[in-house]
Each structure stands twice: as structure tokens, then as C-alpha cells.
Amino acid sequence: MSQTISNQFKIREKLSQFGALGYLLVLGGLALVGPYGVLAWGENISVLDKREHQIAELKKEKAELKNRVALLNLNHADPDLVTELMRENLNVAHPDEYIIELDHP
Numbered sequence: 564m565s566q567t568i569s570n571q572f573k574i575r576e577k578l579s580q581f582g583a584l585g586y587l588l589v590l591g592g593l594a595l596v597g598p599y600g601v602l603a604w605g606e607n608i609s610v611l612d613k614r615e616h617q618i619a620e621l622k623k624e625k626a627e628l629k630n631r632v633a634l635l636n637l638n639h640a641d642p643d644l645v646t647e648l649m650r651e652n653l654n655v656a657h658p659d660e661y662i663i664e665l666d667h668p
Contacts, residue, residue: 596602634641649655656662
């Protein structure tokens with residue numbers, strides 16, 4: 564009887580050790596190849612570099628648009644910009660100007 568209890572205790576102990584080992588192997592695998600693991604760092608760094616480049620381009624575009632808005636202020640609009648926009652959007656020209664239309668391919 565004591566031998567069967569001893570065998571059952573050994574079996575339970577071995578199962579708990581295998582369970583703990585399996586758990587540690589899963590955690591180690593996730594630490595290596597998981598979404599935040601060691602192998603994902605290279606991809607994360609390249610994505611971060613791309614995003615920083617996009618942010619820099621968007622900041623540059625924002626500065627250009629802010630400058631254009633400042634030039635179009637109603638209190639003191641830039642006459643050159645107003646003339647350019649009128650010519651582009653409203654097809655306005657001075658009477659002494661010649662208009663040459665180009666066909667774009």
C-alpha cells in the first residue's frame with residue numbers, strides 16, 4: 564500500500580514538473596518569437612523609422628500650409644498669392660496678356 568502511495572506521489576510530482584517545464588518553454592518561446600519578443604524588435608524598429616519619417620514629412624507639410632494660411636489672412640493678404648490663386652481657380656487674366664494653352668499627354 565505504501566508503495567502505491569509513493570508511486571502516485573512520484574507520478575504527481577513528475578506531472579507537476581512537466582507542467583512547470585511546459586509553462587516555462589511556452590513563456591520562453593513567446594519571449595523569443597512573440598509579438599513583443601526578441602525577433603520582433605527588428606521589425607518594430609524599421610516600422611518606427613518609417614513612422615518618424617512620415618511624421619517629419621507631415622510636419623513640413625503642416626508648416627507650409629500654415630504659411631499659406633498666414634499669407635491669405637483677410638487683414639493683410641499677399642497680393643502675389645491672391646493673383647496666383649485667382650488665375651488658377653477663376654481663369655482670370657489681364658487684358659494685355661496672351662494665354663497659351665498646352666495639351667498635357
